[in-house]
Amino acid sequence: MVESTFQGSTHSKYSQGYSADVDIIREQEYPLLNGTTYLDYAGTTPYAKSTIESFSRDLTSNLFGNPHSMSVSSQLSTQRTEDVRVRVLRFFNADPDEFDLVFVANATAGIKLVADSLRDSDHRGFWYGYHIDSHTSLVGVRELAEMGYQCFQSDDEMEVEISKLASNQSKAPRLLAYPAQSNMNGRRLPIRWCEQVRSATKESGGNVYTLLDAASLVSTSPLDLGPSSSAPDFTVLSFYKIFGFPDLGALIVRKSVARVFERRKYFGGGTVDMVLATGVQWHAKKETSIHERLEDGTLPFHNIIALDTALDTHERLFGSMANISAHTEFLAKQVYDRLSSLAHFNERKVCQIYQPHTSTYGDSHTQGPIIAFNLCNSRGEWVPKTEVEKLATVQDLQIRTGSVCNPGGTASSLGWTGPELRRHYSAGLRCGDNHDVLGGRPTGILRVSIGATTNMKDIDSLLNFVEEFYMEKSPPIVALDPLTEDNEVVAPHFYVESLAVFPIKSCGAFKIPEGKRWEVKKEGLAWDREWCLIHQGTGAALNQKRYPRMCLIRPSIEVERGVLRITCGAIAAPDQVSLEISLGWEDTSLISTSFCPSSSKKPTTVCGDRVSLHAYTSPVVSAFFSDFLGVPCTLARFPTQTSSRYSQMQRTPNTWKNRFRKLIMPGSFPPDFPPPIREGGQTQITLSNESPILIVSRSSVNRLNETIKANGKNGSSKTVAADVFRGNIVVAERLAHRGDVEQPYAEDRWSSLRIGPDQLRFDALDACQRCQMVCIDQFTGIRRAEPFSTLAKTRNIDGKVRFGKYSALSPEELEGFDSELPDRRTVMVGDVVVPSYQDD
Numbered sequence: 001m002v003e004s005t006f007q008g009s010t011h012s013k014y015s016q017g018y019s020a021d022v023d024i025i026r027e028q029e030y031p032l033l034n035g036t037t038y039l040d041y042a043g044t045t046p047y048a049k050s051t052i053e054s055f056s057r058d059l060t061s062n063l064f065g066n067p068h069s070m071s072v073s074s075q076l077s078t079q080r081t082e083d084v085r086v087r088v089l090r091f092f093n094a095d096p097d098e099f100d101l102v103f104v105a106n107a108t109a110g111i112k113l114v115a116d117s118l119r120d121s122d123h124r125g126f127w128y129g130y131h132i133d134s135h136t137s138l139v140g141v142r143e144l145a146e147m148g149y150q151c152f153q154s155d156d157e158m159e160v161e162i163s164k165l166a167s168n169q170s171k172a173p174r175l176l177a178y179p180a181q182s183n184m185n186g187r188r189l190p191i192r193w194c195e196q197v198r199s200a201t202k203e204s205g206g207n208v209y210t211l212l213d214a215a216s217l218v219s220t221s222p223l224d225l226g227p228s229s230s231a232p233d234f235t236v237l238s239f240y241k242i243f244g245f246p247d248l249g250a251l252i253v254r255k256s257v258a259r260v261f262e263r264r265k266y267f268g269g270g271t272v273d274m275v276l277a278t279g280v281q282w283h284a285k286k287e288t289s290i291h292e293r294l295e296d297g298t299l300p301f302h303n304i305i306a307l308d309t310a311l312d313t314h315e316r317l318f319g320s321m322a323n324i325s326a327h328t329e330f331l332a333k334q335v336y337d338r339l340s341s342l343a344h345f346n347e348r349k350v351c352q353i354y355q356p357h358t359s360t361y362g363d364s365h366t367q368g369p370i371i372a373f374n375l376c377n378s379r380g381e382w383v384p385k386t387e388v389e390k391l392a393t394v395q396d397l398q399i400r401t402g403s404v405c406n407p408g409g410t411a412s413s414l415g416w417t418g419p420e421l422r423r424h425y426s427a428g429l430r431c432g433d434n435h436d437v438l439g440g441r442p443t444g445i446l447r448v449s450i451g452a453t454t455n456m457k458d459i460d461s462l463l464n465f466v467e468e469f470y471m472e473k474s475p476p477i478v479a480l481d482p483l484t485e486d487n488e489v490v491a492p493h494f495y496v497e498s499l500a501v502f503p504i505k506s507c508g509a510f511k512i513p514e515g516k517r518w519e520v521k522k523e524g525l526a527w528d529r530e531w532c533l534i535h536q537g538t539g540a541a542l543n544q545k546r547y548p549r550m551c552l553i554r555p556s557i558e559v560e561r562g563v564l565r566i567t568c569g570a571i572a573a574p575d576q577v578s579l580e581i582s583l584g585w586e587d588t589s590l591i592s593t594s595f596c597p598s599s600s601k602k603p604t605t606v607c608g609d610r611v612s613l614h615a616y617t618s619p620v621v622s623a624f625f626s627d628f629l630g631v632p633c634t635l636a637r638f639p640t641q642t643s644s645r646y647s648q649m650q651r652t653p654n655t656w657k658n659r660f661r662k663l664i665m666p667g668s669f670p671p672d673f674p675p676p677i678r679e680g681g682q683t684q685i686t687l688s689n690e691s692p693i694l695i696v697s698r699s700s701v702n703r704l705n706e707t708i709k710a711n712g713k714n715g716s717s718k719t720v721a722a723d724v725f726r727g728n729i730v731v732a733e734r735l736a737h738r739g740d741v742e743q744p745y746a747e748d749r750w751s752s753l754r755i756g757p758d759q760l761r762f763d764a765l766d767a768c769q770r771c772q773m774v775c776i777d778q779f780t781g782i783r784r785a786e787p788f789s790t791l792a793k794t795r796n797i798d799g800k801v802r803f804g805k806y807s808a809l810s811p812e813e814l815e816g817f818d819s820e821l822p823d824r825r826t827v828m829v830g831d832v833v834v835p836s837y838q839d840d
Helices: 022-029 049-061 072-091 107-121 136-144 155-164 192-200 255-261 290-294 301-318 321-341 385-394 407-414 418-426 456-470 548-552 619-629 656-663 698-711 788-794
Strands: 099-104 127-131 149-152 174-179 208-213 234-238 249-254 272-276 282-285 351-353 370-375 400-402 445-449 493-501 518-521 531-535 553-558 563-568 577-582 602-606 609-615 633-637 693-697 729-734 750-755 760-769 800-809 832-837
Touching: 022 049, 022 301, 049 301, 072 099, 072 301, 099 107, 099 255, 099 290, 107 136, 107 174, 107 208, 107 234, 107 249, 107 255, 127 136, 127 155, 136 149, 136 174, 136 208, 136 407, 149 155, 155 174, 155 192, 174 192, 192 208, 249 255, 255 290, 301 321, 321 351, 321 370, 321 456, 385 400, 385 445, 385 456, 385 788, 385 800, 407 445, 456 788, 531 609, 548 553, 548 619, 553 619, 563 619, 577 619, 619 633, 693 698, 693 760, 698 729, 698 788, 698 800, 788 800
Parallel strands: 127 149, 127 174, 174 208, 208 234, 693 729
Antiparallel strands: 099 249, 234 249, 272 282, 351 370, 370 445, 400 445, 493 729, 493 832, 531 633, 553 563, 563 577, 602 609, 609 633, 693 800, 750 760, 750 832, 760 800
């Protein structure tokens, strides 16, 4: 375990100027941080408990009316709003005589307001230049720049452009934008550029404007906008980045550039003195202030009042932004130094940190408390970012992964060019997907960001996580047990220990009773994942990773009665409720419900795929599931065996996925399994769960549990049931002789299996890629760290955590499938399983 290099809280910068030690502040004000390691302050800062309590008291003690009135309650809202406006300006040392503050939804809304206004200010539009480190919201302004745009790919390019401004005269407006701090790697860019631009364009009338995105900077650093002559013309920020609450943003405008907004076309309630709705197209804008002209509609006045409370709490707890800056600067240096020092047994570095050459950790002028990095194994191979995120989630470590809404900074750090990224996009690469490494390069980063309430325990937890799971202290050992070379007499006897289908995707299993033969269809076991639950707002299929209580929805197939019976609640709980639905496609008399007709199929997202489902329209059905899960949803069913039920995709020979693709329902099968991206060509399809039948080995589960117990801390680690792996078939061994031992992970080498008296043949396909869903106890819905934490150490194969084996009926079984009676194609608990091995 990583040893902390920090002794107590004696360092001068740690909690410097705070009202108390940061651990005390966390205990009293941030109980939501208990039990977790939160390192995503660049996303948002957690809010203090007393902020919410004080705001609640303020709301319950005062009546706040709509500011667009002259009533007492309305005037109170107006007064508080204007007081807060001035207070915020002073928080950033912006003289109210020189600056005005416009309340907006967030920093992005402020950026868009500036861009829209510039577009309206001149019939020719405007020209736009932005720095490569810009957030996506700054990049997007280029789409409104009718006179063109340029991305400055380095500080030098930005400096050159500024130097040309004096000689490059233009009457049309131009806008230069950049972030005060990169939200990707924390590098801080020069605020002085704004003054340089103003100085260079002074003689030409100053028709070049500067826009500073301060959202990332202000979460941990002071922003000083004085004097006005050196400040940006427009500054945008989001207050939740600083205080956690409220969700509100600001556009701070130098009053001397108010002319930009004079020709803004749109107006809303509150920004005009008079409007003629008919006849002549005429209206009179308010002229008293910039914010009165720009704050369309009713302000979020309750949020603005909450901002007053947030400022009070922030000052009381932390003293000043300078104190937070010193605290986070010290901790960021700790993280950087300790991550940089981690090495594998062969001295290869564990972390590739994307530190700009122009910045230094520990220097708040050039570097903020953000660390962007990726992990490598001892062979120099990249560790997939999504695998790190899965394990981090299980370990209650909250970080950010991907391109973090910074396309230019991420691409340049990882060495990607525009044509390469467009080619991969055409092949299926999307933001936030599982395509982690392409062409030997990562497609995203891991980001750790530190804030006011980060403590040393958080830093130790991060380092311990990286060391425990990703730092190899010795050469890796292949975790596959050798197969016995004895003859068939002493060979183990494999058999089907249990069978299960999951009638409703991501809900509980229906265990096939012993002695009951179960039909195997083209697409898998009969009735397996025939239904799913869909969100009534988004249309997306629900999954157990997001809604763990789905495991307590337990369907059962009653073939004789022709019904699907669904029970919700813990097993044997007195408050269980149940629902019955016909297995047929006709309307059922068991409940007052009806299917949507085929003409009104509902397009739905299932595991990332757009498919059409038949949704149940009965409010009885939707209420049954919605009430139990606490989310508005209803039941839907995949269409019958038609072309719309199965994924339609281009086939490429010689891959098992393409061989069985025509038989597979989109999104029908358990763990995530991303399709390959083939460089130089098109991807086939974006299915996530492609395999019909999942096989789990009882011997492998036993070995896993032995490892969990052996590595348990203070004996606290609990074993897991095979049910957490949600397999359709659990295969066990019946040992031939006393003293024989089980063969865990023998399934890794299976090429095919014959099951049952008729020797029904299944082809063994790929190993199943696992996610944190295996940590949900299928009997209680409680999430814990195992077994994923142990799997990440023992079953990490090619950067993916794998456990279990996919299978499907072999081609020989599919010949004449529809013309023959299906009686032979069945499986049953107790059936003999005869595997063939890849090296046979």
